[in-house]
Amino acid sequence: MTELNNDVPNFKPGDSVKGTVVKLEDKQILVDIGYKTEGIVPLNELSNLKTENPGEVVNVGDELELKVKKWSDDEIILSKKALDSEKAWNDLEERFESQSIFEVEVKEVVKGGLVADVGVRGFIPASMVETYFVEDFSNYKGKTLSVKVVELDRGKNRVILSHRIVEEEAEAAKKNELLQSIDEGQVLVGTVRRLTNFGAFVDLGGIDGLVHISQLAHEHVDKASDVVSEGEEIKVEVLSVDRDSERISLSRKKVLPGPWENIEENIKPGQTVQGLVKRLVSFGAFVEVLPGVEGLVHISQIANRHIGTPQEVLEEGQKVEVKVLDINENQERMSLSMKEVEQDNEEKEIQQYTKDDEESGFHFGDIIGDKLNKYK
Known part of the structure; x- marks a missing residue:
């Protein structure tokens, strides 16, 4: 100089x-x-x-x-x-080559984007401002944004900047860091972001995981919206992590109290309960007595007479009365009997006949004998 x-x-x-x-x-x-x-x-x-x-x-x-x-x-x-322009162009060319991040102040809001002072006029197109759609940019004037140079042409006096790329790179880095920190078996809290017909996507703080519809609850779920809603915070357990494909499988069911938990406080051996036939197999019928709790009625416990298959007496979806024979909460097993319910009902009838006999003087010995012969 x-x-x-x-x-x-x-x-x-x-x-x-x-x-x-x-x-x-x-x-x-x-x-x-x-x-x-x-x-x-x-x-x-x-x-x-x-x-x-x-x-x-x-x-x-x-x-x-x-x-x-x-x-x-x-x-x-x-x-x-x-x-200023000469110095700015030299500086911008260096930043463009190195893809460095720097801060600018928004000086103007114009049609189609923002104008920043970078020694020359730098333009941030609307599509390069944020990672999401912005309807009104009026409050961006005077705001400081971190940007990268994405296009540079000194001859045309053209400088295109992007804040969106900086945000995307930061999100990608955060996502990768989070992905590396998540392991199978971890219990995390996330936010339900999206519901589909096959489950719910949950944001774990920068990366989404899928709770398959079968893992939303212990009971059968027809629609994810029946048990969770978008924006809801839920606790989940990590089932698996595929870091290459960035896929995380989650379970809400695993962190909920199981239907068998404290089952013996609700159902006790000897109790008669209503149930729904869920499945028929060669050796008996599985009957749901509480949501998510099924017990087995062995084929020998279905009827007082001998039957060849459960289908002779039962069909899926049928409501039945069963008596609880045994419960094992740890093994999640329950033995049930329809035959004993029938026997109990007949014994009540016999007792009633006896009572009627004593009160009326009539004799129902033959009837009682017939019914008792069933149990011989």
């Missing part, structure tokens, strides 16, 4: 000078450059951005580095914008 003084009569356009702002006017500023004549920086040479008055860019007393636009004894025209 060449310093100006009274002994040097002039400089040619393109030279750089240093000066101090001495006065702000409506359409220009005056700068003391150490010469008999003060330099003039027109408003349109102050900044690459749209400027209404010089006070938006500089203040009296600021020291500036400027480029000479015109030099004569009568007038010295200088430019802050030209020198």
Whole structure:
């Protein structure tokens, strides 16, 4: 840089000078450059951005580095914008090559995006502002954003910046870190983000896992929305993690109290309960007595008479009365009997006949004998 003084009569356009702002006017500023004549920086040479008055860019007393636009004894025209642009382009080219992240301040909200001051006019298209859709950008003016240069053309004075890419890279890094920290068997808290016909996707803090519909509850679930809702926080257990495909399988069922938990507080041996035939097999019938709790009625316990197959007496979906013979909570097993319910009912009938006989004087010996013979 060449310093100006009274002994040097002039400089040619393109030279750089240093000066101090001495006065702000409506359409220009005056700068003391150490010469008999003060330099003039027109408003349109102050900044690459749209400027209404010089006070938006500089203040009296600021020291500036400027480029000479015109030099004569009568007038010295200088430019802050030209020198800023040159430095800015060099800096932007370096950042573009290195793909470095830097911060900018949003100076304008324009149709189609945002304008930032990067020494030159930097444009952030609406599609490159956030990872999500933004309807109104009015509150972005004055906001500081971390950006990367995604397109650069000095000849066309074109600088395209992206905040979205920075956010996406940060999310990807966070997602990878989280993925590496999750292991099978962990119990986590997540937020239900999306429901489908095959389950629910749960956000675990940056990465989604799937709770298959079969893992939403102990009982059968027709629709995920029957047991969970979008936005709900739920506790889940990690079933498996595939880091290559970034797939995480989760279970809500495993962290819920099982239907067999404390079952003996609700059902006791000897108790008669209502049940629903769920499955018929060659050796008996599985009957659901509580949601998620099934017991086996062995084929020998289905009827008082001999039967070849359970289908001779029962069909799936049929409601039946069963007597609890045995419960094992740890093994989740329950033995049931329909035959004993029938026997108990017949014994009640016999007792009633006996009572009627004593009260009325009639004799029902033959009837009682017939019924008792069934148990011989």
